[in-house]
Amino acid sequence: MMKVEEKLFQNRYRVDADRPHIRIKNESVCNDGCVSRACVVCCPAGCWSFEEGKIGLITDGCLECGTCRVVCDTHGNVDWNYPRAGFGVLFKFG
Amino acid sequence: MTQNIEKFDVIVVGAGPAGNAAAYTLAKAGKKVLQLERGEYPGSKNVQGAILYADALEKIIPDFRDSAPLERTVIEQRMWVMEDESYVGTTFRSDRFNQMPGNRYTIIRARFDKWFSEQVQKAGALVICEMTVIALLRDAAGKVIGVEVDREDGKIYADTVILADGVNSLVASRAGLRDDIKPAAVALAVKETIFLPKETVEARFNLKGSEGVVIEMLGSISQGMAGTAFLYTNKDSISLGIGCMLSDMKAQNTTPAELLEKLKQHPSVAPLIAGGETREYAAHLIPEGGYHALPELYGEGWLLVGDSAGFVNAVHREGSNLAMTSGRLAAETLLELGEKGLPSTAANLARYKARLEDSIVLKDLKKYRNIPDTLHSQRQFLSDYPALLNGAAHEFFTVDGQDKATKEKAIFNAFRERRSLLGLLGDAYRLWRATR
Numbered sequence: 001m002m003k004v005e006e007k008l009f010q011n012r013y014r015v016d017a018d019r020p021h022i023r024i025k026n027e028s029v030c031n032d033g034c035v036s037r038a039c040v041v042c043c044p045a046g047c048w049s050f051e052e053g054k055i056g057l058i059t060d061g062c063l064e065c066g067t068c069r070v071v072c073d074t075h076g077n078v079d080w081n082y083p084r085a086g087f088g089v090l091f092k093f094g
Numbered sequence: 095m096t097q098n099i100e101k102f103d104v105i106v107v108g109a110g111p112a113g114n115a116a117a118y119t120l121a122k123a124g125k126k127v128l129q130l131e132r133g134e135y136p137g138s139k140n141v142q143g144a145i146l147y148a149d150a151l152e153k154i155i156p157d158f159r160d161s162a163p164l165e166r167t168v169i170e171q172r173m174w175v176m177e178d179e180s181y182v183g184t185t186f187r188s189d190r191f192n193q194m195p196g197n198r199y200t201i202i203r204a205r206f207d208k209w210f211s212e213q214v215q216k217a218g219a220l221v222i223c224e225m226t227v228i229a230l231l232r233d234a235a236g237k238v239i240g241v242e243v244d245r246e247d248g249k250i251y252a253d254t255v256i257l258a259d260g261v262n263s264l265v266a267s268r269a270g271l272r273d274d275i276k277p278a279a280v281a282l283a284v285k286e287t288i289f290l291p292k293e294t295v296e297a298r299f300n301l302k303g304s305e306g307v308v309i310e311m312l313g314s315i316s317q318g319m320a321g322t323a324f325l326y327t328n329k330d331s332i333s334l335g336i337g338c339m340l341s342d343m344k345a346q347n348t349t350p351a352e353l354l355e356k357l358k359q360h361p362s363v364a365p366l367i368a369g370g371e372t373r374e375y376a377a378h379l380i381p382e383g384g385y386h387a388l389p390e391l392y393g394e395g396w397l398l399v400g401d402s403a404g405f406v407n408a409v410h411r412e413g414s415n416l417a418m419t420s421g422r423l424a425a426e427t428l429l430e431l432g433e434k435g436l437p438s439t440a441a442n443l444a445r446y447k448a449r450l451e452d453s454i455v456l457k458d459l460k461k462y463r464n465i466p467d468t469l470h471s472q473r474q475f476l477s478d479y480p481a482l483l484n485g486a487a488h489e490f491f492t493v494d495g496q497d498k499a500t501k502e503k504a505i506f507n508a509f510r511e512r513r514s515l516l517g518l519l520g521d522a523y524r525l526w527r528a529t530r
Contacts (some may be wrong), residue, residue: 004351004357006376007286014134015103028452042343044284044350044377063377064139066262068378070275071344082132082264085244086224090138093331093374094203 004046008061016087020059022047022068023079030055030077038079064088073087095240102128102252105241106219107227107265109136111414112400113258114210121219123429126248129219130243132226137207139437140260141378142326143285143333143391145199145308147415154422155213159196161501163205165328166306167191168198170299173353174362176313177484181362192305200306200326201486202287230269231397232328237439241265251314254438256424258417261379263402271396272389277344278470279383281321281408283337284350286358288370292330299327305353310411313480315357317348320469320476323357323367325412332367336356337380341470350377382408385463391450398422407458409465409529416455419530461529468528474521478512 004037015083024030030037031054039048051057069080082088103356106117109131121442133139145168150156162516170187189198215221233238240251257266267274290298294365311323321338336357337348343350356364360436380389381404386405391397400417407416428438436442450456469475486505496504509518 001352001355002372004349004375007351007372010373010375035237036344039342041347041349042340044282044351046351047303059315063141063375065282065377066275066379067340067377070277070280070340073274076121078260080264082226083171085132085226088139090134091204091374091376093205093375094137094140094142094144094207 004044005061008045011061012090012092013060014087014090015060016083018032020057020083021081021083021088022059022062023055024057025043025046025077027055029075034075034077039068042067042071062088095416098269099428100250100292102126103489104128104254104256105130105250105252106256106258107241108258108260108402109133109211109214109221109223110140110258110260110400110417111210111419112208112402112421113256114207114214115383116256116258116425117221118154118210118217119422120213120233120428121214121217123425124218125428125432126246127219127398128252128499129214129221130225130227131211131221131223131240133223134334136211136221137204140203141285141376142203142205142414143326143411144201144206144414145411146199146206147412148195148197149416150201150418156419163201163209164196164304165200165202166301167196168200168302168308169301169306172309173313174308174309175480175483176311176315176360176362177481178314179361180416180484180488181311181313182483184488190220196309200308200328202328202331202472204337206365227259227265229308229331230265236394238269238393250271253395254428256399256421257396258399258421259402261381261401263398266389266398268404270353270522271393272398272402273400275379275381276383276387277340279381279387279404279466281337281339281382282343282350282377283335283376283380284354284375285333285335286354287328287331287333287376288367288372288373289331290370292398293328294369295327295332301327304329311357313484314477315353315360316476317346317353318473318477319346322411325363331372331373334363339470342381351375359476363459371426380408380413381406382466384466385459386466388459392439392446392505395438397427397443397446399424405455405459409462409464410458412458416458419453420450420455423453423455464528468524471519472524474513474517475525479521482512
C-alpha cells in the first residue's frame with residue numbers, strides 16, 4: 001500500500017511558509033462540538049488529523065480540491081481560501 | 095469610475111476549458127478581453143481524467159488537431175461492473191474511430207490547457223496568470239461591473255464578467271450569486287498519473303500507433319458509495335482514478351487515498367499498471383448534482399460557465415465538453431448583444447440560457463435530471479446488482495457436475511432472494527424512468 005505521504009511526495013508545490021490558506025475558524029467546535037470529523041477521513045491529502053482530542057491541520061500537501069470546506073457543511077467551521085497567487089500545488093499533468 | 099482606468103469588454107475569471115472557450119471566442123471576434131488565472135500557468139491548478147471530446151473543441155478551433163497536445167485517440171471503450179475478485183464487462187472497439195477524424199482523445203490537462211491558453215493569447219486576449227480574483231465589483235444598482243484582484247489598487251472594470259472559476263467558484267458564492275456546493279451534489283475524485291514505457295502501454299491494451307482505451311468501472315470498488323472509477327491510456331502513462339459522492343464519503347471511514355490504493359490492487363487492475371511509476375497524485379471535486387442542483391446561470395452583468403455553473407453529465411462522464419460549449423455560448427451571447435447594441439442586463443443575458451437549452455448542455459442535463467436522486471436512494475444499482483452479475487457469471491462459467499438448468503435456476507434465485515420479484519421489476523422501471 002502506497003501511503004498518502006508517498007503519493008504527495010511526487011507532486012510539485014510552492015509552499016507559502018507560515019501562511020496557511022485554510023484555517024479552522026474555532027478549534028473547540030472541531031474538538032468538542034463535532035462527532036463525525038469528516039474532514040479527517042475525506043481530505044485526499046491527509047491534511048487533517050485528530051489526535052489526543054485535538055484537531056490538526058497542515059496545509060502543505062493540500063491539493064486545493066475544497067473537500068474539507070464542503071464536508072463541514074453542518075458546522076461551517078472551515079475558512080477556505082486559495083493559496084496566494086502563484087503558491088500551492090503546481091500540477092505537472094493535472 | 096475614473097476616466098483613466100482601463101476598461102475591458104469582458105473579464106473572464108479562470109483559464110480552464112470553459113474560460114478558454116469563452117475568451118477565445120470573444121477575442122477572435124475582436125472584443126477586448128482580459129482573462130485572469132490564479133495558477134502559475136494555465137493548467138497548473140486544473141485536474142481532469144482526462145478525455146477531450148473533439149466536437150466541442152472543433153466548434154471553437156476547427157483545426158485543433160494540427161497543434162493540440164493529444165495523447166491517444168479512443169478506439170475502445172470498456173465498462174466494468176466489479177466485484178472484489180472479478181468484473182463483468184462490455185467492450186466496444188471499432189476501427190471506424192481510426193478512419194474518421196478522432197472523436198475522443200485522452201489528454202494531459204496541464205499540457206492541454208497551456209496550449210489552449212496560447213490560442214487564446216494569439217486570438218488577442220490579455221491573459222494574466224498568478225492573479226486571483228477575490229471579489230466582484232458592483233455599481234449602486236447591484237450590476238456587476240468588474241472584479242477585484244489580490245493586488246494593490248486591484249480593481250478592474252468590464253461590461254461583463256464571465257465566471258469560469260471552477261467547481262469551488264469562491265468568487266460567485268462569496269458574491270451571493272450562488273450557494274456553496276453541497277456534499278450530496280458533488281463527487282470527490284482522486285487520481286494517479288502512472289508512467290510506463292509507450293510499448294508496454296500498447297502491448298497491455300492491444301494498441302498500435304496513437305490508439306487508446308478507456309475503462310469505466312463501478313461496483314464493489316466504491317465500497318457501497320455512489321461512485322465510479324476510470325483508467326485512461328495516455329502515450330506513456332496511465333491515468334487511474336476513483337470518485338465518490340461526498341455525502342457518501344462523509345458517512346464512512348475509508349480515505350480517498352486508500353480507496354485508490356484498493357483500486358490499484360484489484361486483481362483485474364493491478365496487472366495493467368504493474369511496474370508503473372506514479373509521478374503525480376491529484377484530487378478534484380466534480381459537480382454531479384445535475385439539473386436540479388443548477389444555480390442561477392446569469393444575472394446583471396455576469397454569467398456562469400463550466401464547472402462553476404455545475405455543467406457535468408455524470409452518467410456519460412462528460413464535463414469538459416459542456417464547459418467548452420457553455421463558454422462558447424456565453425461568448426456568442428455577448429457577441430449577439432454587442433451587434434444589437436444591447437447592454438449586459440439580466441434580461442438580455444437570458445439569451446445565454448436559451449442557447450444552453452437549445453444545446454447538448456441543458457438537453458442532456460435535463461434528460462438525466464432524476465439520476466442523482468435515483469442513485470442516492472436506490473443503492474441496489476451500485477452494490478446488489480454488481481454482486482449478482484458477477485455471481486451469475488461465475489456460476490455460468492464454472493464447469494462442474496451441475497446441469498445447466500439447475501445453474502440457471504440458482505442464478506435466478508439469487509436475484510430473487512436479493513431483490514424479490516417485485517423489486518426486480520421496480521428496479522427496471524426506476525432505471526428506465528431515471529434515464530428517459
